[in-house]
Amino acid sequence: MKNYRAELTGVFGDPVDDNPTGVVEEAAFQAKGLNYRYLTIRVLPEDLETAMASVRVFGMKGINLTMPHKIKVLGFLDELSEAASIIGAVNTVIHRDGKLYGENTDGKGFVTALKKEGMSLEGKHVTMLGAGGAARAICVECALNGAGQITVINRNAERGKELATLLNERTNCRAEYLAWEKETKIPEDTEILINGTSAGFSPNVNDRPDIDYASVGEKMCVCDVVFHPVETVFLREAAERGAKTVTGLGMLVQQAALNFTLWTGMEAPVDVMEEALRKEFE
Ligand SMILES: NC(=O)c1ccc[n+]([C@@H]2O[C@H](COP(=O)([O-])OP(=O)(O)OC[C@H]3O[C@@H](n4cnc5c(N)ncnc54)[C@H](OP(=O)(O)O)[C@@H]3O)[C@@H](O)[C@H]2O)c1
Incomplete structure (x- = not known):
């Protein structure tokens, strides 16, 4: 029998109109010959509950959440991963066996992108900007993943302190907050330095x-979340x-690859996905 029904x-x-994830996921579905679609759908905040009910009604394989739904969606799910529960935000929902x-x-x-570069987090001192x-x-x-110490540096002190407290209370990692002063010095023993802010994102390149x-040393591994x-x-x-x-491109690609695997149960064609993104940003 023919099947005209695509998995959604x-x-x-x-x-949401400028979210590029569809380009990456669709490229992966095509590469693997899967009859799957990735739909970019505008959902107003007050309609999120109905939208999540539609994931069940339409039998969708899953959905990504972006601004402003990542926190509010927690109220419409059946189970959470350990990380999602600690972070208090969800960006990927998997619809499996009738459960979200x-x-x-x-x-x-x-973390996957970092490991791909041969970097381990075990016992490392991570400094996070943002x-x-x-x-x-x-x-x-x-x-x-075993980081030994995390230093959070943020302009907004309240948000920075809250993150350090969360890490101390909910994980085995030691964390502290450092105020962001003009030309802040990076702690000397930092091994992994991450820009987790949006500074540098297009068009403010x-x-x-x-x-x-x-204060950035040659022994540091320096990472950016900005991908464009x-x-x-x-x-x-x-x-x-x-x-x-x-x-930041590696992080974006690896995230999309993870979503692909969570929804399809198949290994993701990571190279195809990275190529699709690079082409999109050219
Ligand atoms: N590569 C990927 O896969 C990936 C995934 C997700 C997000 N991102 C990127 O990550 C960036 C942050 O996203 P988000 O969702 O975390 O945003 P967010 O929740 O709005 O947080 C923005 C953070 O950036 C800080 N910030 C913004 N401009 C700054 C500046 N000029 N100097 C210092 N700090 C500044 C803010 O500090 P205050 O708290 O002091 O305001 C806050 O900590 C965005 O560019 C986003 O595109 C990348």
């Missing part, structure tokens, strides 16, 4: 986090000081 996945957000399972792949994508959604997810995942770049442009001023400055650098 997608993203709910508002605004919440996961957060932001941090997992980062304490927003991406920074929070990455810090929790670093802690769950000449922006960079306001740190003392002379791929080569940021922050990473260029770090590379000029001899540091190893990891771009």
Whole structure:
């Protein structure tokens, strides 16, 4: 018998029109010959409950959540992963056996990209610039993957302290907050330095986090969450000081790859997905 019914996945957000994830996931579905679709759907905040009910009604394989739904969606799910429960936010929902399972792949994508570069987190001192959604997810995942110490540096002290407290209370990793002063110095024993802020994101491509770049050491691994442009001023400055650098593109690709696997049960064609994204950002 012919099957004209496609398996559905997608993203709910508002605004959502400029979310590039569909390009990556659709490229992967095609490469694997899967009759799956990824729909980019605008869902207003007050309609999220109905939208999540439709995931069940339409028998969708799952859905991504982006702004402003990542926290509110927790109220409409059956189960949460450990990371999603600590972070308190979900960006990926898997619909399996009639249940909606919440996961957060932001941090997992980062950790996978880091490991792909041959970096381990075990016992490492991580310094995070920023304490927003991406920074929070990455810090929790670093802690769950054995980081020994995390220093959070953020402009907004309340948000920065809250993240350090969360890590101390909910994980085995030691964490502290450092105030972000003008040209903040990076702690000397930092092994992994991460820009978790949006500084440098297109179109503000000449922006960079306001740190003392002379304090970035050649032994540090320096990572950016900003993926557009791929080569940021922050990473260029770090590379000029001899540091190893990891771009935000790897995190984005690995996250999308994880989503693909969670929804299809198949290994993701990571190279195809990365190529699709690079082409999109050209
Ligand atoms: N590569 C990936 O896969 C991936 C995944 C998710 C997000 N991202 C990127 O990560 C970035 C952050 O996203 P988010 O969801 O975490 O945003 P968010 O929740 O709005 O948080 C933004 C953070 O950036 C800080 N910030 C913004 N501009 C800054 C500046 N000029 N100097 C210092 N700090 C600044 C904010 O500090 P205050 O708290 O002091 O305001 C806050 O900590 C975005 O560019 C997003 O595109 C990348």
